[in-house]
Amino acid sequence: QRGLLFGSLFGLGLAVLLGTFLATNIAYPIDRLVRAAGRIQRGYLDRPVRLDREDELGRLADAMERMRRGVLERDEQLRLMLAQVAHEIRNPLGGLELFAAAAIDTEERGERARLIGRVRGEVQALNRIINDFLAFARPTTVEMSAVDLRVPVWDAVELATNRQGEDVAIDVRLPDHSLMALANDERAKRAVLNLLQNALAVSDRVTVWGDREGGQVMLAVSDDGPGVPDDQRKRIFDPFVTDKEKGAGLGLAIVKRDMEAMDGRVEVRSASESGVGTGAEFRVYFPVLDEPPTP
Structure with a gap:
């Protein structure tokens, strides 16, 4: 009986130790992670998810912390976007009201035509702002295919020329051989067009x-x-970063997102490094495709 009693006490003590170990090393950390997930779900993102462990629970906590930071960053970008939308739309709307009222009041035909032209310009500016915000807010998943990048480049040059006027000087230097890449032709055209418009604004x-x-x-x-x-080169691709009086500061951010969606990249350097210009040089890189896939 004494041996049975000692065995029972030993088993009870072992069970207590095992229960304490499980509660301390598994149940309590899991409860902390559950409560952290609940805070993130409710939108309370100020408290970091910390769990100083090297095991699976520690890796799970690290993943949750990365998720919290990602959600926090997206929320901040959304707040900035909403504030920027209100600011950018207010300017052309004010111009529309001013020019429209002046056009109504004037009786001179030439002046009225000039004011209506200004109204049209403000509408076009408003349309560009809305398109930029829509492009930045859309998901970045794209369909990739074999593209000769000379085609979207020439399309972008034509669009930029039409928007800027015939007096614009765009020198196109592309090779005679094809530039086959795995890309999305519309995104590639938009990336080049954004870079062209930025360059033409300063040169x-x-x-x-x-x-x-x-x-x-x-x-x-x-x-x-x-x-x-x-x-400024590191942050110039961040959204809403601009030194222009007009514009939402999304052009280069859209270029960066488009290029990353196509498994490419964008970088800025001095044009003097290549000897092609004296100002800025923006480069975009696409995955090369030696042979077009057979249908």
């Missing part, structure tokens, strides 16, 4: 050029403008 002469570079296809837009200071 009278812009050069578009490109070729194969290693295992990639590189397209570059070079200008003779003031360039981009070194301390």
Whole structure:
């Protein structure tokens, strides 16, 4: 009986120790993670998810912390976007009201035509702002296919010329051979068009050029403008970063998102490094495709 009693006490003590171990090392950390998930679900994102462990629960906590930071970053971008939308739309709306009222009041035919032209310009500016915000807010998943990048480049040059006027100078230097890449032709055209419009806003002469570079296809837009200071090159692709009086500061952010969606990248450097210009040079890189896939 004494042996049975000692065995029972030993078993009870072992059970208590095992229960304490499980509660301390498994149940309690899981409860902390459950409560952290509940806070994130309710929108309370100020408290970090911390669990100083090297096992599976620690990796799960790290993943939840990355998720919390991602949600927090998206929320911040959404707040900035809403504030920027209100600010950017208010400016052309004010111009519309002013020019429309002046057009109603004037009796001179020429002046009325001029004011209506200004109204049209404000409508076009408003449309560009809305398109930029829509492009930035859309999901970045794209359909990829074999694309000769010379085609979207020429399409972008034509659009930029039509928007800026016939006096614009865009020098296109593309090779005679095809520049086959795995890309989305519409996104590629939009990326080049955004870069062209930025360059034409600061320079009278812009050069578009490109070729194969290693295992990639590189397209570059070079200008003779003031360039981009070194301390601004890292953040120039962030949304709402701009030094222009007009514009939402989304053009380069859209270029970056489009390129990343196509497994490519964008970078900025001094045009003097390539000798094509004296200002800024923006380069986009696409995965090269040696042979078009057979249907």
